[in-house]
Amino acid sequence: MKWIWYILTLIIIYFICSARGCTDDEEFAAAREEQYIISIKETVKNVFMSDSLPDHLLKAYEKTAAEKLNDFAEYLKIVSDTSIEFKFRQHALEMAENSFIGGEIEFRDWNRDYPHAGLSKPGFSGSDLLAEGLSCWAKPEQINIRTPYSRTNDSTYTGSLSYYQKWISFSAPDQQVKLSGPVIIDIHLIRTLKPFGEQQLKVWDVHLGDIE
Secondary structure, X not given: OHHHHHHHHHHHHHHHHHHHHHHOOHHHHHHHHHHHHHHHHHHHHHHHHOOOOOHHHHHHHHHHHHHHHHHHHHHHHHHHOOOOOHHHHHHHHHHHHXXXXXXXOOHHHHOOOOXXXXXXXXXXXXXXXXXXXXXXXEEEEEEEEEEEEEEEEXXXXXXXXXXXXXXXXXXXXXXXXXXXXXXXXEEEEEEEEEEEOOEEEXXXXXXXXXXX
């Protein structure tokens, strides 16, 4: 998530400010350091841990959802390519599954517009994909917010994205097939407990959902 880079930038600025304060009065420098640390903590709390999210943060998380959709497609590109070493494909499958709420992906829905026959069987799974691979992979294009995030309960916001799929052949990447669409995918913003060192903190995290 790009917000992580924002937080890291704040930390870097903190160290720069600390270096410049070496010649300052020690008490003043200590007070400034304490205030800056409080500021960083508040920024982290507002972005990741707030009980409710203002519109500008919801829009930021919607962009994160679009990025997650692109990342998911890249993971499946690796999984589908049988020329890549199996352990890397297996790890990419785990990353792809972690992109979805509950780790459940409807591979058949994602691949339903696959330009070649062979994915019509019900229950097509990640194991099938690892075993068989695919001759093409799907690149999402023109990703747009179809339904903005709206709150459904104390720990969940839901929305949806629309996108088109361009299928790209591994053997002939210049021969691209752009399919009709758009495809709709649900997106979820869920507040869950995550480990941070010795602590468990409630943070907001983006997940993909059902594909219509």
